[in-house]
Amino acid sequence: MKFNKILENIKNYEAGKPIELIVREFGVEPKDVLKLASNENPVGTSKMVVQALKKSANKAHLYPDDSMYELKDSLAKKYSIKPKNIIIGSGSDQVIEFVLHAKCSKNSAILVAGTTFSMYEIYAAHIGAKVYKTPSKSHNIDEFMEIYNSKKDEISVIFLCLPNNPLGECLDAKEVFEFIKSIDKDTLVVIDAAYNEFATYKDSKKHISPLEISKLKNTIYLGTFSKLYGLGGMRIGYGVADENIISNLAKLRPPFNVTTHALIAANEVLKDKEFIKKTLENNASEMVRYEKFAKKNGIKFINSYTNFITYIFDDKNSTQICDTLLKQGIILRDLKGYGLNAIRITVGLPKQNKRVLKALKALI
Known part of the structure; x- marks a missing residue:
């Protein structure tokens, strides 16, 4: 075959x-x-999650609420944004996939750090997009800028994994926002913040604000419930961005892409x-x-x-x-x-x- x-x-x-x-x-x-x-x-x-899942076990035969209203509302309150600035995915990985299908083609490219989360490259390969990597393994903004300026016509998406998986290093937020200002409005910058809560706890200068990201026209913030929140087995994550970005990504979201129990667990753990x-x-x-x-x-x-x-x-x-x-x-x-x-x-x-x-x- x-x-x-x-x-x-x-x-x-x-x-x-x-x-x-x-x-x-x-x-x-x-x-x-x-x-x-x-x-x-x-x-x-979380014990609160376990209790909530026990109570909701008899809902397994029902499709989930496809509007995901409760979780979006909880995240909106947490970050002082609006529900329309949020998209929910089956892990933040799925939102990465939405991004690449929305922005890339075989004639475009992505830009990533020399060593970073491998799914960026794998999803880009699904589309046939090129992958440009910085010479340094960790994030070096000058190198990102140099490659972007030389390949601007090709690069549709830039991934900044902050903190970086699998290395662990992290740029300061100030440096990140200055970089975003220099990027063309039609190039989407993805801030993969799967571990950013840990970075913020260690050093406030590393904190990336979803609220600030939601005000930008060319950037999306990715968060997950797999790490800090202990829901790796539930496979649930989210993206925060300008309403125009979210509404276009939503066109790629399949119906009922997140389970009933994942939605309940994510909403509950935010309270714990x-x-x-x-x-x-x-x-x-x-x-x-x-x-x-x-x-x-x-x-x-x-x-x-x-x-x-x-x-x-x-x-x-x-x-x-x-x-x-x-x-x-x-x-x-x-x-x-x-x-x-x-x-x-x-x-x-x-x-x-x-x-x-x-x-x-x-x-x-």
Whole structure:
């Protein structure tokens, strides 16, 4: 059977290994598997969400509210914007897909950092759009500006992942908004802010305001409930932008693209201030633990504004480290696929981090 030739050069997204795989392959007891590879919330799921889902279990036979009124209203109040400035997606990934289908074609291109979230490139490949990358792996605004000015006629979308996944670095908001001002009004700038709540908690200068983004004519803010809010399994995210941008993206949204229970869970977790506070506090204190360990043991690391930290190795093989730990039931993310001899570690709970660092210490 013949398929679209575009598919020949598209690589599958490499997701973190699931717990079930480790149980099957290495005979590790499920309770002994520690998954710190996918940047999920180690605190778990909000109790308020669990209770709300129990109460709504008998709604599984009904289609969800396709207007998504309650969640849009909650987000609108949170960010002091209007519901018409919001689009809800099955994960913020789906909004990325909407953006590229709305703005790109085989005659256009996107611009991204040298190392960043791989789905930008994968979705662009679906359309046949070119991908321009900065020479630097992390975000360098001067490099973005130089490439944009030389390829302005081709570039339709610019992605700024702030903070950046899988590295963890983050630009200051002031620098970002100055950059946006210099971009043509017909080029869409995407601020992927999946981890921005963590960045804001660590350093207020990193905070990207959805309200400010909604006032711009060429920018969209992407948020997710998968990280801080602990709803990775629900697959729900959103975009905030000018009404014209949102109304055009909405034309690409399939009906009922988000489940009833995902909408209920997302709306409920926004109310759980204690859960959010606990998550941010744990991440901040345990991140310091990873930084101290790296300094003490001579490991290079990237100053992270996310819920993960990236360790970079000179004389150790990142794949061998990850494979060895995998057999012990510890799942970390090897970044060899990104061309880096590095591992990405989700910051877990104190007991979990103690186990990871002890195992790493034995290896190095």
